[in-house]
Amino acid sequence: xxxxxxxxxxxxxxxxxxxxxxxxxxxxxxxxxxxxxxxxxxxxxxxxxxxxxxxxxxxxxxxxxxxxxxxxxxxxxxxxxxxxxxxxxxxxxxxxxxxxxxxxxxxxxxxxxxxxxxxxxxxxxxxxxxxxxxxxxxxxxxxxxxxxxxxxxxxxxxxxxx
Amino acid sequence: xxxxxxxxxxxxxxxxxxxxxxxxxxxxxxxxxxxxxxxxxxxxxxxxxxxxxxxxxxxxxxxxxxxxxxxxxxxxxxxxxxxxxxxxxxxxxxxxxxxxxxxxxxxxxxxxxxxxxxxxxxxxxxxxxxxxxxxxxxxxxxxxxxxxxxxxxxxxxxxxxx
Numbered sequence: 579x580x581x582x583x584x585x586x587x588x589x590x591x592x593x594x595x596x597x598x599x600x601x602x603x604x605x606x607x608x609x610x611x612x613x614x615x616x617x618x619x620x621x622x623x624x625x626x627x628x629x630x631x632x633x634x635x636x637x638x639x640x641x642x643x644x645x646x647x648x649x650x651x652x653x654x655x656x657x658x659x660x661x662x663x664x665x666x667x668x669x670x671x672x673x674x675x676x677x678x679x680x681x682x683x684x685x686x687x688x689x690x691x692x693x694x695x696x697x698x699x700x701x702x703x704x705x706x707x708x709x710x711x712x713x714x715x716x717x718x719x720x721x722x723x724x725x726x727x728x729x730x731x732x733x734x735x736x737x738x739x740x
Numbered sequence: 741x742x743x744x745x746x747x748x749x750x751x752x753x754x755x756x757x758x759x760x761x762x763x764x765x766x767x768x769x770x771x772x773x774x775x776x777x778x779x780x781x782x783x784x785x786x787x788x789x790x791x792x793x794x795x796x797x798x799x800x801x802x803x804x805x806x807x808x809x810x811x812x813x814x815x816x817x818x819x820x821x822x823x824x825x826x827x828x829x830x831x832x833x834x835x836x837x838x839x840x841x842x843x844x845x846x847x848x849x850x851x852x853x854x855x856x857x858x859x860x861x862x863x864x865x866x867x868x869x870x871x872x873x874x875x876x877x878x879x880x881x882x883x884x885x886x887x888x889x890x891x892x893x894x895x896x897x898x899x900x901x902x
Contacts, residue, residue: 675833
């Protein structure tokens with residue numbers, strides 16, 4: 579198991595280390611037409627994700643990545659560098675939208691903000707953080723908005739301490 | 741461009757062909773530990789998606805697929821056989837949750853239901869359908885619930901017809 583170098587060097591955050599309004603920025607991820615088509619061939623084989631000429635005649639007006647490809651790249655960026663969370667990034671659920679397509683040649687990054695922190699009432703060792711992640715391209719246009727509920731451990735407190 | 745054989749043979753549905761409560765069932769997709777690890781290496785490199793031994797000590801208690809992998813497989817199933825929609829499956833946004841993990845050896849299928857149909861007020865040629873898709877494993881356990889807003893064309897009506 580190799581951990582991404584970026585985050586291995588950083589202190590990982592528990593629920594108790596987070597504050598509402600806290601922001602994180604990931605590194606970048608460049609994708610090309612071959613990767614867009616490769617993902618689509620396996621998981622979303624539709625003309626607008628496979629072939630630029632076919633895509634011109636559709637709502638997309640040109641080759642566009644599958645929304646699930648953008649979601650997967652967003653996860654990679656948050657795992658590698660965006661969200662250094664103790665125990666990893668474990669999502670219980672999310673809302674997702676794609677305001678505009680991801681295109682060949684795009685360079686994506688993720689800007690995240692903590693919007694809610696909810697300690698578990700039944701489990702004193704964990705809780706839930708709601709994190710809003712905007713995935714942006716090299717022109718600062720938002721290609722995906724993800725509001726995810728993440729399960730996080732609490733900071734371990736020695737017995738008897740408050 | 742090759743279309744999946746299943747759906748090529750079926751009539752594709754416009755917004756006007758859908759009714760609330762209409763149901764669809766996809767074919768199946770079997771995945772193994774190698775595919776789970778392969779997706780995770782590229783898009784979600786976390787121990788519980790990469791290595792069974794490491795995963796035992798986590799919330800997952802054993803190797804589990806990335807939620808985004810389950811989402812991608814769900815898309816593939818709906819594109820190939822689940823949802824024969826005119827113009828393809830184009831999502832504007834969605835809510836997604838993962839009630840339990842997808843495991844090596846799972847055989848997934850998708851059961852979808854139309855829950856809302858909203859013709860566009862500004863564009864008479866299109867509208868939005870909300871579709872709830874449950875992804876189930878071979879034990880009929882739900883591994884993912886996806887409620888997606890899909891953009892769909894309306895049936896073309898000749899000028900002068902109601």
